[in-house]
Amino acid sequence: MAEVEETLKRIQAHRGVVATIVVNAEGIPIRTTLDNSTTVQYAGLLHQLTMKARSTVRDIDPQNDLTFLRIRSKKHEIMVAPDKEYLLIVIQNPCE
Amino acid sequence: MRRALGGPARPGTERSPGTGRPRPRGEARGVPLSGGRTRRGRTRPDLSATPSLGSQSPRRVLASAAMVTARRVVPADPRRHAGPRRRPAASPVSGRGVRQGSGASSGSQRRASILSGIYANKAASCRSPSTTSDGKAVDRASLVGNKYATRVFDDEGKDVTPRPLFRSDPNTVVPRQGKLLASSAYFGATGSGFLSSFSMHQTSGVNGSLGSFSRTYGSSSSSLSNASTTESVLDEIVEPGSRRDTAVSLSDVQVRQEEIKEWTKEDLDRRVDIYLTETETIWILDMPSVVVSVESEDAGRVLERNRIYVDICKNRPGNDRFVEKMMQTINGAAKNKEVQCDKIIMEDKGMLVTSWDLYDSFNVSEIEPVSKAEGSRATTGKSSKSHTTKEHNQTMLVSSNRGSTTSSLMISESAVLARIHEEEECHSEAILTSENFQQNLFFMERILMENIFQPKLAAYRQFPVLIDPDVTSDMSGIVAAVKEAEQEEHDKEKKDKEEQKNAFVDPSILSDLNKTPEEIVPPRLERLWSYICDLTNGHSVSSMAWSKVNPDLLAVGYGAFDCKEQKKGLACCWSLKNPMWPERIFRCEHGVTALDFSMASPNLLAVGMYDGSVTIYNVQSCNDAALLDSSESSNKHTGPVWQMRWVEQDRSATGDGKKERLICISADGRITEWFIQKRLDCIDLMKINRTESEKKKLPGEKERKREALISRLAPGMCFDFHPKDTNFYLAGTEEGHIHKCSCSCNEQFLETYRGHKGPVYKVAWNPFSTDMFLSCSADWSIILWHQDSQTPILTFSSSTAFVHDVMWSPKSACIFAAVNESRVEIWDLSASILNPVTSCFANPRVKFTSVLIAKNTDCLLVGDSKGEVSVFELQNLAAPNNNKVGTLHDIIGPAVAI
Numbered sequence: 001m002a003e004v005e006e007t008l009k010r011i012q013a014h015r016g017v018v019a020t021i022v023v024n025a026e027g028i029p030i031r032t033t034l035d036n037s038t039t040v041q042y043a044g045l046l047h048q049l050t051m052k053a054r055s056t057v058r059d060i061d062p063q064n065d066l067t068f069l070r071i072r073s074k075k076h077e078i079m080v081a082p083d084k085e086y087l088l089i090v091i092q093n094p095c096e
Numbered sequence: 097m098r099r100a101l102g103g104p105a106r107p108g109t110e111r112s113p114g115t116g117r118p119r120p121r122g123e124a125r126g127v128p129l130s131g132g133r134t135r136r137g138r139t140r141p142d143l144s145a146t147p148s149l150g151s152q153s154p155r156r157v158l159a160s161a162a163m164v165t166a167r168r169v170v171p172a173d174p175r176r177h178a179g180p181r182r183r184p185a186a187s188p189v190s191g192r193g194v195r196q197g198s199g200a201s202s203g204s205q206r207r208a209s210i211l212s213g214i215y216a217n218k219a220a221s222c223r224s225p226s227t228t229s230d231g232k233a234v235d236r237a238s239l240v241g242n243k244y245a246t247r248v249f250d251d252e253g254k255d256v257t258p259r260p261l262f263r264s265d266p267n268t269v270v271p272r273q274g275k276l277l278a279s280s281a282y283f284g285a286t287g288s289g290f291l292s293s294f295s296m297h298q299t300s301g302v303n304g305s306l307g308s309f310s311r312t313y314g315s316s317s318s319s320l321s322n323a324s325t326t327e328s329v330l331d332e333i334v335e336p337g338s339r340r341d342t343a344v345s346l347s348d349v350q351v352r353q354e355e356i357k358e359w360t361k362e363d364l365d366r367r368v369d370i371y372l373t374e375t376e377t378i379w380i381l382d383m384p385s386v387v388v389s390v391e392s393e394d395a396g397r398v399l400e401r402n403r404i405y406v407d408i409c410k411n412r413p414g415n416d417r418f419v420e421k422m423m424q425t426i427n428g429a430a431k432n433k434e435v436q437c438d439k440i441i442m443e444d445k446g447m448l449v450t451s452w453d454l455y456d457s458f459n460v461s462e463i464e465p466v467s468k469a470e471g472s473r474a475t476t477g478k479s480s481k482s483h484t485t486k487e488h489n490q491t492m493l494v495s496s497n498r499g500s501t502t503s504s505l506m507i508s509e510s511a512v513l514a515r516i517h518e519e520e521e522c523h524s525e526a527i528l529t530s531e532n533f534q535q536n537l538f539f540m541e542r543i544l545m546e547n548i549f550q551p552k553l554a555a556y557r558q559f560p561v562l563i564d565p566d567v568t569s570d571m572s573g574i575v576a577a578v579k580e581a582e583q584e585e586h587d588k589e590k591k592d593k594e595e596q597k598n599a600f601v602d603p604s605i606l607s608d609l610n611k612t613p614e615e616i617v618p619p620r621l622e623r624l625w626s627y628i629c630d631l632t633n634g635h636s637v638s639s640m641a642w643s644k645v646n647p648d649l650l651a652v653g654y655g656a657f658d659c660k661e662q663k664k665g666l667a668c669c670w671s672l673k674n675p676m677w678p679e680r681i682f683r684c685e686h687g688v689t690a691l692d693f694s695m696a697s698p699n700l701l702a703v704g705m706y707d708g709s710v711t712i713y714n715v716q717s718c719n720d721a722a723l724l725d726s727s728e729s730s731n732k733h734t735g736p737v738w739q740m741r742w743v744e745q746d747r748s749a750t751g752d753g754k755k756e757r758l759i760c761i762s763a764d765g766r767i768t769e770w771f772i773q774k775r776l777d778c779i780d781l782m783k784i785n786r787t788e789s790e791k792k793k794l795p796g797e798k799e800r801k802r803e804a805l806i807s808r809l810a811p812g813m814c815f816d817f818h819p820k821d822t823n824f825y826l827a828g829t830e831e832g833h834i835h836k837c838s839c840s841c842n843e844q845f846l847e848t849y850r851g852h853k854g855p856v857y858k859v860a861w862n863p864f865s866t867d868m869f870l871s872c873s874a875d876w877s878i879i880l881w882h883q884d885s886q887t888p889i890l891t892f893s894s895s896t897a898f899v900h901d902v903m904w905s906p907k908s909a910c911i912f913a914a915v916n917e918s919r920v921e922i923w924d925l926s927a928s929i930l931n932p933v934t935s936c937f938a939n940p941r942v943k944f945t946s947v948l949i950a951k952n953t954d955c956l957l958v959g960d961s962k963g964e965v966s967v968f969e970l971q972n973l974a975a976p977n978n979n980k981v982g983t984l985h986d987i988i989g990p991a992v993a994i
Contacts, residue, residue, distance in 0.1 A: 004529060
């Protein structure tokens, strides 16, 4: 547990990391560094996108599965590690 | 008695038996006859079929009863009927089906026809009481057989011989339409039509009477008397009929034939009036009632039957036994049953079926029976669930979840419920501590690193560095300049700014892209990144080693730089993918002074420490605990282990294959080989005896007393096994001597090279030209030796600082890197033997302590006393096309005295 916390802290402290969010399957944030409303917004939207992405991957080959999702936008890069029970979201600003 | 059916005859109607006639009579009457000529019947075989041909039942459908009479009446007057009255095409109108009282036609005519029909019947019937009808029946019966043999006559003498409904006479086959025409013509005609048919059979009488019928509505009797009046009419009618034979059919034919004539155009254009008239009522069923005399023998029975019938009629309305039915099929009795139930709740569920959904369902159903057995196990606790998670893949986890939830045992269900409650409480914690989460965190960190370090890593890997167009970096340092240089479209201003900012920018880099052949860009070192973290701050890098299998994995040993202050050491494994945090951290009791990865079992890392102990770690586990420790060994070193190496050796003597040995050299003057058995133990390979330096005995000097020695052994600082023949090796000592030793002989050195005046920190065989080796020492110099020569071949000294480390480049025979306290130097012997081709200065307060060259790329790792391992990229170094061994030999050629 301590290791997990440590790793989370390290990730948060990295250069350019804007936010780190961990939400459970229902969309309730477990760990977040943003305010609640933004967190919930991110969680909801990314959850849907992850579902769609996973559906796409598995439709092509049912034995495959989605492991990681990265969305590169002009301002940020959003990285999502999806799982059955949670979503790990990190938003980074890679230029810093 | 003939009963006239006023309304439409219902085929299914049952006549009461009471009014039924005795059978023979009915038959005798032969109302539905085959004997009589019934044109109508012919044209409508459906009707005629049933009754006419000999089927004699009282309840017969007397559809043509009227027809019969009507036929008689019909004079078959073609002229009349083919006249304006009717068009040929109109025949089907009336000829079709049973038209009972339908069709509004010329009312009077119709009515007349019907009434005449009725009256004709009535007349016939009233005139024929049962008795007479008997007689007539007899007559009629005989009529069946012979058409014209018998004739039925009324009281008035009318010929009421019924005509057959159906004639099977082939001669009479005429077009239906024609028949219809004829028949309809007959029927549509006035009552005189009736009369005319009658007239067919008899000459005058009946015709006359019937003819009078048409004229008069009322009295029937009077009609008969008006024979004369009708005669004139009938004459007309009869006229064409007389032409015929007795066979009406023939007359039909003739009529038909006569009617057929040439149609001229004016005929076609002629206006023809169509008259639609109602047809004759068609009797489907006529069951005249029979009157029985009270005195007859049947009377009693008949009365009885009448009575029964009346009773039935009375009982009919509410009686269950009577069912009004319009059709003939029998329906089963319906029974209503009411059921009351709870409201059935319906739910709509929509599903988007995807192929992976199907795949999952199939897999689950397959794995279900397997996991059901595990399901019971899985209900025992959360830990078991996670246990199964580890054992199986995620599909299995799903199925085992399902198995646990679908297990039907009550106990397990309650257990599951209890667990669910528990889980909900500490659900978030479960997530955080789950393995998946940790792994995802791990990946996430690496990906973040990749994002941050991407350009540098790309440079490390010698990929072209791509510039992110969205990244507006204000990075200072060489890297930024490089990036912008590579981006030709980039803003020139910005580039200039960067240049101004950074004094280190080498303009040669900017021209890298458009290098002209004449320009020779000098090699340079470019700092990419450094492996550093909080942990390592304060330690000094004492040794570095690459992993033998994974060229991106680096082990760095941290100890104290100064020998005086010793603190706990650290051995870290760094990965290229995460330059900000080591993958493995092994904390050691003492400062780490040497370490090396094993080749045979690449997960083993041997660490030598300042106190002389040797520890072996397993890098695969994150665990801090050592795999093996030398603390129990009795033979362990007493001084710091300055160097250790896993050496592969051919044990040709023993016949084994290549075996790996762990060799250490330490300050207690022993070179030991360690064995990995149950515990770590070692044997001595060599004891480095102190060798007296050759001192020229000055003449006149007295013999000195032997120096008092603390120990007879000289501390060994470094060693290196020969790259080709691993039987012998070099060992450098603190004295400054370098000894060449052999594994097979552990008593004596083979050779001793004297040249250094201070402790030899490193010796290194040239990997290509294996007769040469380098050594560096604290006497500020690096010496290149040839193994056959006891004197140095070349000496490189460029600064006045201890040279801590030296290493040959794995790519070229002429290039090596050396690090002294203040800078790292790259020497290229083919370029210059006096000066390094390039060097990089350290930060003022930091001293470089060790150097390592990467095998797979042109990069250099330099460790310093602050615990930082900097990664430099060697740029623009002359690409070695060959090993340049020849070059080296050429260089040293003149120096080799021998």
